[in-house]
Amino acid sequence: MAEPEGNSSVQFFEGVEKLLEIWFARTDGNTNQCDLRNIPRQKLENLLKIVRCEVISFMSNDNIDAYVLSESSMFVAQRRFILKTCGTTTPLQCLKPLLVLVQQYAGFDDVEDVFYSRKNFKRPDLQMSPHQAFEQEVALLDTFFENGSAYCMGAMNRDCWYLYTLNPLSGENNKKLHGGITEPDQTLEILMTELDPEVMSMFSREECATAAEATQKSGIEKLIPNMEVDDFLFDPCGYSMNGIMKNGCYMTIHITPEPEFSYVSFETNVPQTSYKDVISRVLETFQPGKFVLTVFANQTSSASQTPRELLKTSSFSEWMRRDIQFCRFKNYDLTYAFYSKFPS
Numbered sequence: 001m002a003e004p005e006g007n008s009s010v011q012f013f014e015g016v017e018k019l020l021e022i023w024f025a026r027t028d029g030n031t032n033q034c035d036l037r038n039i040p041r042q043k044l045e046n047l048l049k050i051v052r053c054e055v056i057s058f059m060s061n062d063n064i065d066a067y068v069l070s071e072s073s074m075f076v077a078q079r080r081f082i083l084k085t086c087g088t089t090t091p092l093q094c095l096k097p098l099l100v101l102v103q104q105y106a107g108f109d110d111v112e113d114v115f116y117s118r119k120n121f122k123r124p125d126l127q128m129s130p131h132q133a134f135e136q137e138v139a140l141l142d143t144f145f146e147n148g149s150a151y152c153m154g155a156m157n158r159d160c161w162y163l164y165t166l167n168p169l170s171g172e173n174n175k176k177l178h179g180g181i182t183e184p185d186q187t188l189e190i191l192m193t194e195l196d197p198e199v200m201s202m203f204s205r206e207e208c209a210t211a212a213e214a215t216q217k218s219g220i221e222k223l224i225p226n227m228e229v230d231d232f233l234f235d236p237c238g239y240s241m242n243g244i245m246k247n248g249c250y251m252t253i254h255i256t257p258e259p260e261f262s263y264v265s266f267e268t269n270v271p272q273t274s275y276k277d278v279i280s281r282v283l284e285t286f287q288p289g290k291f292v293l294t295v296f297a298n299q300t301s302s303a304s305q306t307p308r309e310l311l312k313t314s315s316f317s318e319w320m321r322r323d324i325q326f327c328r329f330k331n332y333d334l335t336y337a338f339y340s341k342f343p344s
């Protein structure tokens with residue numbers, strides 16, 4: 001029989017996030033007057049109550065509103081809504097009120113694309129409905145979206161990554177409305193586990209007095225230059241940060257440092273013709289034992305060559321790689337792979 005994990009005096013925290021990204025549109029194509037940032041702050045805060053988290057910090061520029069949450073982050077741009085939440089939050093429970101708010105305040109009447117994804121939870125038994133199983137999440141998503149398809153990438157009984165996205169068969173009569181996002185778009189995610197305890201100790205009040213100190217000391221501030229940073233250090237440990245650029249690009253990092261269940265996520269939509277250097281810097285900074293890498297890039301993105309590059313054996317050759325795959329969803333290419341350190 002398996003032994004219970006870790007030190008039972010430490011309260012378990014599920015670092016793995018549920019990531020919901022929705023792109024909105026109008027059936028008549030006229031989106032000039034539409035903007036998700038017209039949704040009043042109080043309405044968004046009410047929405048987050050349903051998700052079981054709250055805003056702890058906020059920054060914005062002309063292109064993006066970025067919220068640090070008690071459980072991860074939310075980004076609101078003109079037509080793209082991103083909600084990334086960890087712990088036992090329930091982001092899919094806010095779908096119905098969100099779609100109402102979007103119509104009422106932002107003026108959109110159509111969903112152009114949806115991406116709901118997450119790694120497998122360490123303790124699915126602690127989650128609340130509909131997040132106890134991916135099948136439950138999919139059943140709920142299917143009640144809102146036509147042409148949604150659900151996938152499990154990796155090993156179903158071990159490390160895996162779930163994805164739900166709109167993927168209509170080409171030639172279906174709704175293709176015109178849901179043809180896909182045409183502006184360049186890309187997202188890199190690195191989901192890391194079994195992290196170096198010395199690195200993780202920096203994300204505690206014992207070692208760093210402020211979030212800014214942790215950001216600087218750990219090297220997070222050098223991962224992607226020219227980011228305006230909003231960071232938060234939890235007590236006694238735990239760290240979250242959002243970074244935004246004037247052009248609306250973002251990065252976000254969340255850290256659960258407890259050695260018994262350490263987890264770090266890194267995500268950015270900054271376009272790069274090669275993500276190799278960013279990925280190397282992230283791995284160097286956090287020193288994980290294992291990680292899942294996912295890269296989405298649509299056809300107009302400068303990152304569309306990523307799959308070819310990640311296939312090269314010289315890329316991350318110091319890591320054992322399992323299950324590298326390429327998939328096409330509408331006009332997006334997805335590359336994903338699972339990596340583990342070679343045993344020393």
Ligand SMILES: C[S@+](CC[C@H](N)C(=O)[O-])C[C@H]1O[C@@H](n2cnc3c(N)ncnc32)[C@H](O)[C@@H]1O
Pocket residue numbers: 013014015016017070071072085086087234235236237238239240253254255256257258263264265
């Ligand atoms: C919100 S942060 C980052 C979560 C993120 N999804 C990740 O990558 O793990 C979670 C870390 O902060 C700690 N923490 C301390 N106080 C917390 C609070 N009030 N709410 C959420 N997390 C808190 C947790 O124990 C955990 O280590």
